[in-house]
Amino acid sequence: MNKRITGKTLDCYRQLAGAAGLRLNEEEGVIYGTFGGYQVLIHPSVAGSRVYYNILTVQISAKTQGPALSKQDCKLYKKEHQNVSSLAQNHNLITLILKNITNQEKLRAVLTEELQNLTSYLRLKGYENCCQICGTTEAETSPCMMSGVYTQLCPDCFQNASQNAMIAQQESQTTGENVIGGIVGALLGTLIGVVCIIVLSQLGYVAALSGVVMAVCTLKGYEMLGKKLSTKGIIISCILMVVMTYVGDRLDWAIVVSRELGVDFATSYQAIPLLLQEQIISGATYWGNLVIVYLFLLLGAVPTIINTLKNKKIQGTITRIG
Numbered sequence: 001m002n003k004r005i006t007g008k009t010l011d012c013y014r015q016l017a018g019a020a021g022l023r024l025n026e027e028e029g030v031i032y033g034t035f036g037g038y039q040v041l042i043h044p045s046v047a048g049s050r051v052y053y054n055i056l057t058v059q060i061s062a063k064t065q066g067p068a069l070s071k072q073d074c075k076l077y078k079k080e081h082q083n084v085s086s087l088a089q090n091h092n093l094i095t096l097i098l099k100n101i102t103n104q105e106k107l108r109a110v111l112t113e114e115l116q117n118l119t120s121y122l123r124l125k126g127y128e129n130c131c132q133i134c135g136t137t138e139a140e141t142s143p144c145m146m147s148g149v150y151t152q153l154c155p156d157c158f159q160n161a162s163q164n165a166m167i168a169q170q171e172s173q174t175t176g177e178n179v180i181g182g183i184v185g186a187l188l189g190t191l192i193g194v195v196c197i198i199v200l201s202q203l204g205y206v207a208a209l210s211g212v213v214m215a216v217c218t219l220k221g222y223e224m225l226g227k228k229l230s231t232k233g234i235i236i237s238c239i240l241m242v243v244m245t246y247v248g249d250r251l252d253w254a255i256v257v258s259r260e261l262g263v264d265f266a267t268s269y270q271a272i273p274l275l276l277q278e279q280i281i282s283g284a285t286y287w288g289n290l291v292i293v294y295l296f297l298l299l300g301a302v303p304t305i306i307n308t309l310k311n312k313k314i315q316g317t318i319t320r321i322g
């Protein structure tokens with residue numbers, strides 16, 4: 001994932017790192033180093049596809065012989081530190097999120113102060129730096145980016161992760177794509193999408209949801225039965241989505257026609273072009289409706305495809321930050 005920070009933000013982050021006596025990795029957009037005896041990683045907060053540069057997340061990998069931080073401890077900590085929006089411990093990972101501070105001077109002061117507070121607090125609780133995966137406190141850890149996530153790893157875990165990444169990469173290169181399986185999977189996915197279009201429409205909604213369901217189910221279907229989702233798979237899935245969305249919309253109309261005219265379903269389906277030609281069904285309504293359904297499909301498909309490609313790119317990758 002390209003997290004490179006640029007322009008004004010880069011200057012701010014350089015100064016942030018400098019103020020806390022830490023270093024900045026510009027490629028990965030992360031501040032790292034030792035603060036108060038702890039290995040810290042500081043990065044902007046991410047929600048969905050948005051990055052909040054002024055809401056800093058501080059990560060420390062540490063563990064204690066004593067009791068780990070309880071929810072109550074974290075709540076109390078947050079209450080006592082007005083610039084902290086949350087503190088949490090998940091296994092060996094301690095995460096502190098600061099409040100949104102737009103004034104850069106204040107942000108620098110707050111970060112340094114809160115790093116001091118947090119590291120003193122952890123020391124008091126008997127926390128020691130450790131590897132985020134195996135939890136060893138014996139070996140020196142180094143900051144890494146593993147499958148798009150920041151982690152502190154000991155040399156052994158780093159080596160394991162690198163080997164696994166290499167094996168996974170080789171496997172994904174040699175695993176043949178099962179195109180037939182993929183098409184079957186995608187078709188099954190589109191059927192769910194078709195059902196969704198019909199059900200929601202019969203309930204009186206032209207919902208963005210049906211487009212999203214169609215897109216997600218088709219792509220997932222291809223990936224599950226085709227073993228992997230290549231560019232070829234994405235193109236095939238897209239064609240199937242477009243065709244099946246048309247079919248779904250027409251089936252939906254056929255239900256209406258069959259109900260209104262009292263004829264059987266198959267006849268209704270076949271009669272739609274004729275009904276359009278004779279203007280019994282208004283062309284504007286029919287095509288207008290179809291365009292809306294396609295727009296929703298686009299709305300669902302584009303983010304799904306972007307996310308799939310992005311995840312594929314970062315999955316199983318590992319790089320050293322510092």
Ligand SMILES: [Zn+2]
Pocket residue numbers: 131132133134135136153154155156157158
């Ligand atoms: Zn380890």
